[in-house]
Amino acid sequence: MPTWGLRTKWRNANETTVPTKPSRLQQLRHAWPVVVLATLLVVGLAAPLVFHASTVGFFLEVLLGGLMAGVLYSLVALGFVLIYKASGVFNFAQGAMVLFAALATARLAEHMPLVLAAVVSFALMVALAWLVERLVLRPLVNQSAVALLLATLGISFFLEGFGQAIWGNDIYSIDLGLPKEPMILAAQLFEGGILVSRDDLVAASIVAALVLLLGLFFQKTATGRALRAVADDHLAAQSIGIPLNHIWVIVWSVAGFVALVAGLVWGSKLGVQFSLSQIALKALPVAILGGLTSIPGAILGGLIIGVGEKFAEVFLGQALAHWFALSGGGIENWFAYVLVLAFLLVRPEGLFGERHIDRV
Amino acid sequence: MKTTKLKWIGTVVAGACAAGLTVCAAAADTGVVKEQFMPLLVYRTGAYAPNGTPWANAKQDYLKLINARDGGVNGVKLVYEECETAYSADRGVECYERLKSKGPTGAALFDPQSTGITFALTERAPVDKIPMLTVGYGRSESQDGEIFKWNFPLLGTYWTASDILVQYIAKREGGFDHLNGKKIALVFHDSPYGKEPIPLLEERARMHGFELLKIPVSPASMVEQKAVWLQVRQLRPDYVLLWGWGVMNSAALKEAQETAFPRDHMLGVWWSGAEPDVKDVGEGAKGYSALTIQYGAGLSKVQNDILKYVHDKGQGTGPREEVGTVLYNRGLIIAMLSVEAVRRAQEHFGKGKPMTGEQVRWGLENLSLDQKKLDALGFGEMLKPIATSCSNHVGASFARIQTWDGTKWVPGDLYEADQKIITPMAHKFADDYGAKNGITRRTPQDCQS
């Protein structure tokens, strides 16, 4: 069966020699593409200031705005990372799960308090996780990673249709009580002050809390340990008695919880409507840049892409409009992807991902 | 072995069903003769559904009302079928092809609910001889009926809308001469719809000396407008004109709130000023003003009739609370114009007979709804008199400003667009279109037919 280039790492039990670590000099020589890319990024970031295309105040605003947006992307990317880490499946349906959870909460909240609605939604996500494990993961258990990827694509279509069929296509509100008016900082130092969005700050702290919670879950609880074992080598985990099917349900439930939080945060920001599932298309490059198996990678990837996107949209767009008379706008649709593409060319496993080794 | 056998049987059965149903699908349907077919192109799914759904519901409700209350148009029942376009041009074309020949005399007219789809269908309409009714949208130059025989942008185009917005800004600033040196930013949906007002705004900018800043919002990332509004913050325009549709509007208002752009300096076109756009933002959109095509939200005689004859009988297409909202009322107006065009056509070509597309086109071109007729129809409080002609396919160019006070839309003054500027522009652009597509101006004899 063709594998389309995705394979999990096999451990060779007969290996007796330990491969030598490359020397410092060799490491540096191999790292030059990353260094070049990083330098280019830093130069690109500093260019608007150097060329006086913007005031320092505005520069800081765009930077902060980008960081916040990036944190929100990484919230969705966390779902990708969790599922890939534990089961090697890339879950294309994460965006649809965000939409589904948000729709459920928003619609249920019309009849009950928001917290209760969120709890019921979480229960729905757990039920969904169980169904996915039974109906999709189990029948496809020995198929290639690409078949599973395409199956999750099918799940995403199904969930989008199902969620909207039950709960409707209108724009629904989720009121988390987040403050909407921005803060204007340092109005004396910079003209007009620096705009900091308050609800983005709260959202960023929610994400930080979630990451902390997930970290504690993975390190301190028995289930977390089991999850890490499965992520490391699922055959070995099975051989010591960890029930894989239960683990997958748990992983998808945790990803469902992350999707619920993401849905609540994004839904309160943008309103719960169909385009919410398209956020996943923005979060995909974040997950890949970070390396699909690393949570800190997702956060860092999100920050890089958030900042890069905003800078490209604002400053690169202005530059293109100025030099090539293009009417500007829309660069952030493709910038994240092109950035990730360039990065993958030099470091195919992402920032913190594990190198996958093809054995013939 | 068993599974493969099942698979095999399953495929054969599925294949047979598919073949059988396709044959049925391709077969024409026969119907009763005294029926007028009204195709309804709608979008109830996708990112534009929150705004498209009340419009679609209203169109259907009004057709049901005419059937229930009046027994149809002079005894000819109105039949309709909806087709989902999801605001996409190719699906719109598919729906058009599917519905254009339905009914005893074919489709009466098409209201695609989308400027993009209108562009795609403008070349097909003359060939198939079915008029396009594009109330308040579509090609702005199509108000010149001498070139655009089959397009009817009744009650307003994007040029009349942007003209009125400039007039409103001038009034707020204390006169057109006070516009000199001001900055007006157009935050627009990057599609044919959003780009339409630009020629007129540029002309007005030349006339009065204000600077027009164009900031497009890509449809693929309409909800992510942070970068757009950071740019607006950097450019510090005096006014922002919002030209969005669907979820772009509420996202824009939310981002404006988050970047502290004063909402009372934001003005929206009539497609950016309805309940779905501001409901979610609530207090955050307080002070935001938008246009309406003469009338915004509220109940008058026709809505009460609909509640009585349609919703009370359980035949309502959408929820009862939707009746009387801004987009619902606009859908009612559009449906009314369609029915009145059929009625006018019947007066000329034979009462009590179903009309062909060509005949309905004549009806649209010779529409004359005075105040008495509008009162009788139940739209008297909502609309001013409308009169079309061969060269004037817009009929009337009024619009009202309404302002959101946090919980509801408060109607303001009525303005009229300056046709002295718009008509020559439409004439010129129509001539360009005619030259590119080999269409010559209609002769006076052609205008009478």
Next chain:
Amino acid sequence: MLYRENGQFKTSYSADQQLLPIAQDRWFMVGLVTLCFLAVPLLAGDYALRALIIPFLILTIAAIGLNILVGYCGQISLGSAGFMGVGAYVAYNLTVRMPQLNMLLVLLLSGSSAALVGSAFGIPSLRIKGLYLAVATLAAQFFLDWAFVRIPWFTVGSTSGSVSTKPIELFGWIVERPVDKYLFVLGVLFVLTLAAKNLTRSHIGRAWMATRDMDVAAEVIGIRPVVAKLSAFAVSSFYAGIAGALWGFVHLGSWEPLAFDVGMSFNVLFMIIIGGLGSMLGSYFGAGFFVLLPVLLNRIPEMLGIDVSTAMKSHMEAMIFGGLIVLFLAIEPRGLARLWAIGKEKLRIWPFPH
């Protein structure tokens, strides 16, 4: 009994290696082609041709292209709609700026430009594999989306971003009626299918399949990955470009950049998954399935007498599509084409069970 090769002895290598070695297959194909070229134009109505058959034929071309890339060469691509757009816009530009060019030449040129763009965006496949390559092709898709909207050269300065085309003229034959369009597209599809089938049976096709199965091993035995992968991208984009040009000129008539967005890419990918990866027939089945499903979904509630709103029909379409993807991957990952192949195998030994 009916489908046996009894008595069909081959006496030359070329006879043995022909496309359709079994005589019954040859007769069937002759019959099918005659039916398509002669009977269908006479029997099918305008609506069926315009709304069902012509999009089916054009999407088959796109599906064949993507199948070559994903099914035969194993490189996942989510950017096929972008390459279709390249073909459509280049064809538009050529017809507007150089109206005297023959339409067939325009098609070839638009396919070739799409092939160039495709190979350029295929260069990452030399370093990146699998899922990461899918993301890289998404970069191509979104970049091309942006380019069509922003760069006015593509739309020849249309202020609205929307372009419209006149009917195709080919050696004096104006392709205007649905029947004309059908025959034109069918002719193009026939030629392209033959070409694709022969390509996949040739040495380059074997190089593709070796790369798909195990690219490191393929490199070891001497197949150059640059040649194999980039040629797959080029050929696939060539097909996508021609499909895009036909989609814009013949099916739509007028389009805006959103006609070739990422949704269309996913649709073409679904077609080849359901139809069958690595199979020409699978592309046909997948495209046919994709075109038929909305029609069926429209008709079935009517037939059963249930009143379903248009929104619900759209949602059901999405749900059924998604469900079928999972079903096919679970039950028959090689798609409808595999079911057809099983059917033929059964027919060979019929009426015996085994």
